[in-house]
Amino acid sequence: xxxxxxxxxxxxxxxxxxxxxxxxxxxxxxxxxxxxxxxxxxxxxxxxxxxxxxxxxxxxxxxxxxxxxxxxxxxxxxxxxxxxxxxxxxxxxxxxxxxxxxxxxxxxxxxxxxxxxxxxxxxxxxxxxxxxxxxxxxxxxxxxxxxxxxxxxxxxxxxxxxxxxxxxxxxxxxxxxxxxxxxxxxxxxxxxxxxxxxxxxxxxxxxxxxxxxxxxxxxxxxxxxxxxxxxxxxxxxxxxxxxxxxxxxxxxxxxxxxxxxxxxxxxxxxxxxxxxxxxxxxxxxxxxxxxxxxxxxxxxxxxxxxxxxxxxxxxxxxxxxxxxxxxxxxxxxxxxxxxxxxxxxxxxxxxxxxxxxxxxxxxxxxxxxxxxxxxxxxxxxxxxxxxxxxxxxxxxxxxxxxxxxxxxxxxxxxxxxxxx
Numbered sequence: 001x002x003x004x005x006x007x008x009x010x011x012x013x014x015x016x017x018x019x020x021x022x023x024x025x026x027x028x029x030x031x032x033x034x035x036x037x038x039x040x041x042x043x044x045x046x047x048x049x050x051x052x053x054x055x056x057x058x059x060x061x062x063x064x065x066x067x068x069x070x071x072x073x074x075x076x077x078x079x080x081x082x083x084x085x086x087x088x089x090x091x092x093x094x095x096x097x098x099x100x101x102x103x104x105x106x107x108x109x110x111x112x113x114x115x116x117x118x119x120x121x122x123x124x125x126x127x128x129x130x131x132x133x134x135x136x137x138x139x140x141x142x143x144x145x146x147x148x149x150x151x152x153x154x155x156x157x158x159x160x161x162x163x164x165x166x167x168x169x170x171x172x173x174x175x176x177x178x179x180x181x182x183x184x185x186x187x188x189x190x191x192x193x194x195x196x197x198x199x200x201x202x203x204x205x206x207x208x209x210x211x212x213x214x215x216x217x218x219x220x221x222x223x224x225x226x227x228x229x230x231x232x233x234x235x236x237x238x239x240x241x242x243x244x245x246x247x248x249x250x251x252x253x254x255x256x257x258x259x260x261x262x263x264x265x266x267x268x269x270x271x272x273x274x275x276x277x278x279x280x281x282x283x284x285x286x287x288x289x290x291x292x293x294x295x296x297x298x299x300x301x302x303x304x305x306x307x308x309x310x311x312x313x314x315x316x317x318x319x320x321x322x323x324x325x326x327x328x329x330x331x332x333x334x335x336x337x338x339x340x341x342x343x344x345x346x347x348x349x350x351x352x353x354x355x356x357x358x359x360x361x362x363x364x365x366x367x368x369x370x371x372x373x374x375x376x377x378x379x380x381x382x383x384x385x386x387x388x389x390x391x392x393x394x395x396x397x398x399x400x401x402x403x404x405x406x407x408x409x410x411x412x413x414x415x416x417x418x419x420x
Contacts (some may be wrong), residue, residue: 037131037155038142043159044380045125045134046361046387047113051263055110055135056101058164058324060314062171065096067321074153074168076175079196080354081189084182084301088211095171096199096311098272102256103174103209104167104251105238105268107137109261112163121393122381125160133160136170142307151367154420156381161363164324185212186287188277192308199257199274200305203250210249214293216238221248224279224290231279236261270312275305275336310332326360326384332419339403344352354397354419366399369415376400 048054061067066261070072076093104110108126112134117123126131131143147153158165164172178196181187185208187194189201196202204212207221214222223231228246236255239262244252255275273330277284286292287302333353340347356362362382370371375397383395401417 013121037127038133038145038152039127039160039378040374041376041378042114042124042127042162044122044377044383045112045117045119045155046163046383047111047117047119047120048163049388049396050119051266052110052268055104055112055163055167056268057320059100059104059166059171060097061316061320062164063095064314064316065093065098066316067168067324074158074165074172076171077179079175080179080181081194081196083194083234084187084298085189087182087194090196092196093175094196095175096197096202097267097314098311099199099202099206099253099258099274099344100167100171100174101269102238102253102260103206104135104170105256105261106252107132107170108135110135112166118390118392120125120388120390120391122383123395124377130225134146134166135163136166136173138169138173140173149367152365152379154156154365157289157363157365161379161381162361165363171215174202174205174209177212178202178204178205180208182298182301183296185337186302188302189304190301191303195304197310198304198308199272200277202307203277204300206253207248207250215290221250222288222290222293223248223251223277224288272309274309275307277302277305316392324360326386327358328356328360328362328382328384329358330362330364330382331355331357332420337401337417339401341403348402350401352399352401352417352419354382354399356384356395359384359386361387365420367418367420368401369417370407370409372404372409372413373403373415373417374402375417376402390395 051377065076067072078089078093080087082088095359111126114124125134128137128286130139132139133142140161142156145152146156159169181204185204187388188203189195192198194201199354210221211219213220215225220227228248235258236252238256254274254276258274260269277288279285279288284302287300292299294405306392333355337350340348354364362384364382365379368375380397382397383389389395
């Protein structure tokens with residue numbers, strides 16, 4: 001559902017003065033052009049508990065497709081398995097949960113919001129320099145607005161603002177990287193039918209989650225790249241004491257699985273000492289030689305590193321999904337708004353409040369008309385009943401509306417703000 005607010009702008013003299021000043025300075029890049037991301041400004045999101053129990057539970061649910069089963073964007077696809085010549089789809093839709101947890105920690109320290117946002121509160125969403133969003137640092141589909149009139153889509157809003165959608169999308173991307181073999185990726189597990197139940201067989205998919213890059217690239221993840229030093233090297237410990245740029249991405253993840261981060265004296269998950277392929281072992285030497293890094297990467301196929309490890313399959317309660325997603329109800333406290341640029345500073349802006357009359361996290365998006373009205377934040381969340389919200393958190397979202405005079409179609413204009 002949506003509610004509309006009407007904005008009126010007057011004051012031709014103020015418009016002329018502002019436009020002249022803007023032209024003198026030069027147009028410069030807009031915030032969206034500078035960021036190159038889906039939102040003009042940082043959207044807002046909710047940061048849950050410090051112990052990460054909220055996110056860990058969602059990761060376990062996403063790992064067994066218990067959040068959005070059947071959804072082509074957020075549900076897990078069928079997982080393929082088999083050798084290069086005999087690839088079939090596994091009936092189970094499952095990713096090792098510990099692997100997904102370790103990826104979430106490596107990507108964002110398992111946080112949804114920027115560092116300035118306290119736990120059990122809301123504020124600026126975490127957005128990286130390359131448009132990675134949230135816990136899973138989802139970049140795919142988040143670099144530019146994909147909706148009508150250069151607005152973000154509902155999918156982009158969900159990924160940026162709601163932790164469950166963000167985690168589920170990250171799980172989908174990892175599964176999609178796995179399914180990229182053998183056409184676009186090599187295979188691990190030539191001797192185990194590339195069984196997706198074995199964590200070690202996800203080595204190339206994990207590498208690909210951060211970019212399947214090789215020696216000589218700007219951000220190589222190849223274990224034989226000279227920039228990482230010689231093998232063997234000390235295992236990554238996931239305690240923040242080692243330089244991350246001394247390890248390829250997949251070794252960071254393997255290190256976090258084996259040495260989970262500790263919060264308040266407790267590890268976030270049970271350690272799984274997954275085995276890395278040893279480039280000095282004859283079984284892996286040829287596959288991990290830099291010369292083998294050539295599309296379609298058939299020379300990189302390799303057996304499962306031993307000993308191999310299976311992850312415990314999470315048991316998800318039947319009421320978990322409805323308890324996480326809730327039943328949010330949009331409520332907007334707004335009617336007709338009048339903005340003036342030739343009056344006092346308070347007349348040049350207005351505030352719209354968005355409430356959640358239901359439960360769970362309500363993700364919302366503001367769609368201004370023609371670009372001459374600016375909403376800050378452009379998207380965000382309103383918290384429903386039962387969600388912990390610790391000061392300075394407010395369950396009610398506030399949107400500041402201002403005028404961009406350089407884009408006004410005339411000396412005065414009316415338009416409709418749509419909030420969905």
